[in-house]
Amino acid sequence: MTKLLYFGRLSDITGISEETLELPSEIDSAGQLRIWLDRRFETNGALLEPTIRIAINSEITFDTASLAGAQEIAFMPPVGGG
Amino acid sequence: MLRVSSERIDAAEELRAFETLAAQAGGIVTFSGQVRKEAAGGIVKSLFLQAYSPMTEQGIEAAMTEANTRWSLDHTKVLHRTGAMLPGDTIVFVATAAKHRRAAFEAADFLMDYLKTEAVFWKKEDTGTSSHWIAPREDDYSDAARWTKKEKI
Numbered sequence: 087m088t089k090l091l092y093f094g095r096l097s098d099i100t101g102i103s104e105e106t107l108e109l110p111s112e113i114d115s116a117g118q119l120r121i122w123l124d125r126r127f128e129t130n131g132a133l134l135e136p137t138i139r140i141a142i143n144s145e146i147t148f149d150t151a152s153l154a155g156a157q158e159i160a161f162m163p164p165v166g167g168g
Numbered sequence: 169m170l171r172v173s174s175e176r177i178d179a180a181e182e183l184r185a186f187e188t189l190a191a192q193a194g195g196i197v198t199f200s201g202q203v204r205k206e207a208a209g210g211i212v213k214s215l216f217l218q219a220y221s222p223m224t225e226q227g228i229e230a231a232m233t234e235a236n237t238r239w240s241l242d243h244t245k246v247l248h249r250t251g252a253m254l255p256g257d258t259i260v261f262v263a264t265a266a267k268h269r270r271a272a273f274e275a276a277d278f279l280m281d282y283l284k285t286e287a288v289f290w291k292k293e294d295t296g297t298s299s300h301w302i303a304p305r306e307d308d309y310s311d312a313a314r315w316t317k318k319e320k321i
Contacts, residue, residue, distance in 0.1 A: 093220060094290030095301040144223045160220060166304035167217065167248055167289030168201045168260050168280060 088153075090123075091160040096138070100127045109153065116140045117149030119159065137164050169244070170232065172225055174251035177258040186245055190265030193242040197272040199280055201260040203253050207302075210295040215253045217289055224248075224288040231282040235264070238278070239271035246279060248289070281312040 089106045097103040100123075113119050120140065124133040132138075139146050141160040142153065153159070179200040190196055203215045232244050247261040262279050266272040283289075284304055291302045 091220070093218060094292075098301070141220075141223065144220075144226075160223075162220070162288070163290065163301070164303045165288050165290065166285055166302075166308065167287040167291070168284040 088156055089158045091158065093160060094163040094165075096133070096161050096163055099129050099132050114153055115149065116142065116147055116151045116153065116159070119153060120149065120161075123161075133161060138162065170225060170228055170246050172219055172221070172228070172248045172250060174249065177247050177249060177261050179258050179261050182245070182247060182261050183263065186243065186263045186265065189245075190243045193265035193272075194267045195269040195272045196263060196265045197269070197276040198261065198263040199276050200258050201280075203255045203257045203259055205255040207293055207295070209293060209298060209300060212255050212293055213296045214294045215255075215257075215259070216292040216294070217248075217250045217253065217259065218292070219248075219250045220288050227286065227288055228283070231279060231286070235275045235278055239264075239266065239275045241266050241271060241275055244275065244279070246283070248283065248287070250289075278315050281308070281315060284308045285312040 087106050088109050089104060091104045092100045092102065113122055120133050124131060139162045141162060142151060142156045143158055183198055187196060204212055206212060228246055232246060235241065235244060241264055243265040245263040249259050253259060260283055262276050264272045264275040285308050292299055293302055
């Protein structure tokens, strides 16, 4: 099982801030997961935007990153505090 | 010292504590960021701050380490709120102490630019009639870019 987190405005788009699910075995990279989720939520490319970064187990990664050993995957829109 | 929490920040109290901690320093600079009463979307009813622990804390810790590498600082303190806040509430408190003022001013400025553009937070503004997530402004990014090439003073 993998925990998926949707931060900031993404939780409004997906309708949830987190979920835990069994990912299809054919999905083995962060980029493939992005495409699969965008279709699943019917978000019309919102999850495909390059400004949305993906963190695997709290490490920011590239779309080519493997999902092997991924326990928590976060989808992060542009950040900013203060 | 770093604290990211939903706990209320009392900037005056934090300054007093920091003055005691940095009693040997020549200068102290503090910055308090407050929730605005008015924003582009209208009158602000509340602001919600979301963090991703421990990534948020690790990033700020790294920025504080970077500040200590660039400037000779005696002490550094960063406090940041999460959760729901009301207009006038302190969102962020940054304090730096150094032997001389310039290092303290610049380090506080540097840390605020980091917090505004790179710290792992998401902000949602509620105006009563609408609520929307806020991204950093262009000015925030150009302010942060000032530090890309900077010598230690």
